[in-house]
Amino acid sequence: MIFEVFRQERRGQAFAHAGSIVAPDIEFAEAWAREQYGRRQESEALWIVPRDAVTEVHDFPDELNKTYHRVDGYSLKAKLKEARERAGTAAS
């Protein structure tokens, strides 16, 4: 079985993928992951997950061009300029 190993380097940080190991079961997987990723106390914690349990998702199409929930959907520069000019507060 292939197990994916995620490690957290310091408390509070996100777990990041570290690599994978082949092991017959979770007990062996834990023992080997400890050797590979923890023997120098370089990890705060590990997640060991059977590869089969991971659902991978790709491709995030945006057919409707839904820019309203992204920062690039709001180009305020030109509008702000116009508003300042109208209010008479534009830098000269």
Added chain:
Amino acid sequence: MDARTEEFTEFVQGGGQVETGDWMPDDYRAKLVKFIEMHGNSELMGVLPEREWILRAPTLQRKLALTAKVQDEVGHAQLIYRVVEDLGKPRAQCLQDLVDGKAKFHNVFHYPTKTWGDVGVIAWLVDAAAIISQKALLKCSYAPYARIMKKICWEESFHILHGRDVILTLMNGTSEQRELVQEALNRWWGPLMTFHGNPIAAEDDPMVFWRIKSQANEEARQQFLDGYAPQIWELGLTVPDPKLRKTDDGVWEYTEPDWDELKRVVTGHGPKTAERLEFRRRFLEQEAWVRQVVLAEAA
């Protein structure tokens, strides 16, 4: 070249990184397997010259440090073979090809370790040469390989310190100890100069074409000389190459290394090749029952 391969080539040459599940041309996959498998083999075979010194290390501290280094290198082999497995070649097949003499491993691991001085030179200079290649692999177009390189480089940095500490201790010792280091350096200089491979131009190197490697062989060698020749000289050691010097434009000149010897050695005709492969083969057979038991219990 078909349109898909062309697009892929442009992607990797432009710095793009490929994941295991992505489509890739067969040639790219084959080159990756060849390159990464050789790296894995080198980590695994590289511990044998050092293993011979675990029982003869001069102090308990040195013995523990050397044992830890051996564990690190075998751990690297495991990580690297995993990457090869995900590309389609099982680890068992890699090991079989290795012991059958069908696969290559790095030139420096085909030579004997005559004295404790050799152990110091290996850990300091061979690991220094290796870390130059491995740091360049952090930018490899195949992302899973680039990712494990971070851990590998991190651990190699301990090895260089360990090696340098061994060398400095010997150099601060008796004149016999200094001689031991000089003799070891004389033995290892040739293999170190061929370590990064023949000076094939980057544009002719298929590994550079696919950006598996991002550094030309000669570039790596120049970087090694730049970093380590001064460190060798400052200890009062002599580099066994009277032509070695840095020119005014910053390029290192040296006596042409023995490329024929490199070719002979990596094709399985080094002084220790047969003996070390035999050692691996014996242990592979001897420990087959462990794999059988563990895998049978899991099934």
